[in-house]
Amino acid sequence: MIVNELKKRSEIFIEKIVEYDFIQGMITEKLPAEAICHYLKADSVYLDKFADIYAQLFAKITDKASKEFFLGQIDFIFKHEVGAHHFLAQVVGRDYEEIIADRAWYPSADHYIKHMYYQLNRDNLVYILAAMLPCPWIYQQVAKRVLASGKISDDNPFKNWLDFYGQEGVVDACLTVYFDLVAKYSERLSADEQKEVIRVFLESCQHERQFFQMAVEQEEWPEEVRNV
Secondary structure, eight states: OHHHHHHHHHHHHHHHHHHSHHHHHHHHTOOOHHHHHHHHHHHHHHHHHHHHHHHHHHHHOOOHHHHHHHHHHHHHIIIIIHHHHHHHHHHHTSOHHHHGGGOOOOHHHHHHHHHHHHHHTSSSTHHHHHHHTHHHHHHHHHHHHHHHTTOOOTTOTTHHHHHHHHSSSHHHHHHHHHHHHHHHHTTTOOHHHHHHHHHHHHHHHHHHHHHHHHHHHTOOOOHHHHOO
16 A cells, blocks of 8 residues: 555654754754754745645645645644744744744755645646655654653753644644545556655655755855855
């Protein structure tokens, strides 16, 4: 079953993200403020684009239940997920809107969003669903594993962020629908087409991994690109 294959193949990405500097910085409470702000500037743009893709999916999909799901996800992004951003802004000790006032479009974020927009315009919705799925899936799995490690004390300043993604609730319901839709739209695909769906999913997993590392490394476009 393709859903089981996606979950299995995502394991290596989840493990590496947990091991990398961004999440380890949360665990040790030593994640630099510069990395947090860099992440927030990029992710604020990313979530706007993610919501835009949901809106386009709403227009493309035909059944009412799926339309309601995509509308609900847009609402979740703007009314709830931005709250996770505010948790990180509190760690830095700065106003969230002030941090993202000069939000930026760094190379890794750019590549990730363009990857999703490309999949959006393919002939089967399963490709864009596979491209978007790693975002909620990896965040949930990373947060759950960190919380289960026993390394997060109640006074860890990042606990609220981890709880938001890792506790039972909204993210679980979202993922159930996502995986069901991927299974539904991949039912009649050939073996080669199913491999392509898996590849699209794994590319997004890699983009997720790079997104976190981008913040730690303070990734920027080269001067030749910036100075236009």
